[in-house]
Amino acid sequence: MSQPNRNLLRLVDLAKEPSSEKRRELLREITDLFMEAPEQHSAVQTEQFGEVLGTVAREMEMEVRQTLATRLASVPNAPRALIVQLANDEINVARPVLTQSIVLQDSDLIALAKLQTQDHLHAIAGRKTVSAAVSDALVERGDERVLVRLVSNDGAELSRDAMETLADKADTVEPLRRPMVTRADIPPDLLNQMFFAVSSELRRVIMSRMENVDPSVIDGAIRQTERRMKMRAAAPDPEQAKADAFIQGLTKSGPITEQLLVNLAKQKRHAEVAIVFAKLADLDLKTAKRVIGDSNPEGFAIASRACRFDRQTFSTLALARVDETRSLQAAYDLLELYDKVPVEAAQRVMRFWRVRQNAGQQAAA
Secondary structure (H helix, E strand, O other): OOHHHHHHHHHHHHOOOOOHHHHHHHHHHHHHHHHHOHHHOOHHHHHHHHHHHHHHHOOOOHHHHHHHHHHHOOOOOOOHHHHHHHHOOOHHHHHHHHHHOOOOOHHHHHHHHHHOOHHHHHHHHOOOOEOHHHHHHHHHHOOHHHHHHHHHOOOEOOOHHHHHHHHHHHOOOHHHHHHHHHOOOOOHHHHHHOHHHOOHHHHHHHHHHHHHOOHHHHHHHHHHHHHHHHHOOOOOOHHHHHHHHHHHHHHOOOOOOHHHHHHHHHOOOHHHHHHHHHHHHOOOHHHHHHHHHOOOOHHHHHHHHHOOOOHHHHHHHHHHOOOOOOOHHHHHHHHHHHHHOOHHHHHHHHHHHOHHHHHHHHHHO
16 A cells, blocks of 8 residues: 555544544644645545545634635645535635635535625635626625625626626715726626716716727617616606606797707706706706706716807806806816817717617607
């Protein structure tokens, strides 16, 4: 019998030793023996190592199990059953194998994500690579800390469903916004969905990305937005019906023009401004109100630029936005922003904002 096999049999016999001190020594000896050349052990030998190590480890204190997990986490052919056992241990033991061990399969990680603590999920979210299936399980159960780590992980693959869920959560979970907007694989429609939830800095990131997106991608992204809108179809908005009636009344007196919008803005008739702005921009009323009433100026500048409003028109509208909460300097800053917005990128963004309006028109047809 070879020396490795004799040593293994001796250690298996020692596993029956009741002494705690002997068991601690046994655990160290078995681990040392396995770690000498883990790649040289056969599958059967590896399984035997794992069985003995697992049996002894269950009865040892946490610090001993933690040392074992740390030593085995980076071993590519560590005993799988033992790695799974350690991954299900308390988090101080489980963390090294959850974050590092390639022995854990997707099925193991998904089972852990469904049953274990948020600390376990957080460790999984930080793995060098995370498959889409595992990410789905993390998104389903993960808390804010887990989701932020997952989205911030460039090695994590996110399914379309997971990204939609995360984009929805970003409306209320502020720490998700930056990693979502800056992910290389985030689709254009979800970028634009988050536009009104994010900061001015991140809005500029979205605009920059819209400048560089392949135009052929836009149509597909628009269809994704339309699909989501249909799935979330809501009851008709009574305000929209009133706005449509108001526009019909105005058209009897003449065309709907920028000048009419300017006159309404000068008169501080904010409700009517929103209605006429919606008409000129081809937006639904809800989106138009969001654009005009938003405390951050980028959306307003983008919509006006996309509609090719005269700069004087925009200037008047910008000044009309100044109230006790906004300084005159803020309005001038807004004009500067308007001049910097690329028309083509603005029009691409507006295509996404107009989906709701188009969907409403199709439903009414």
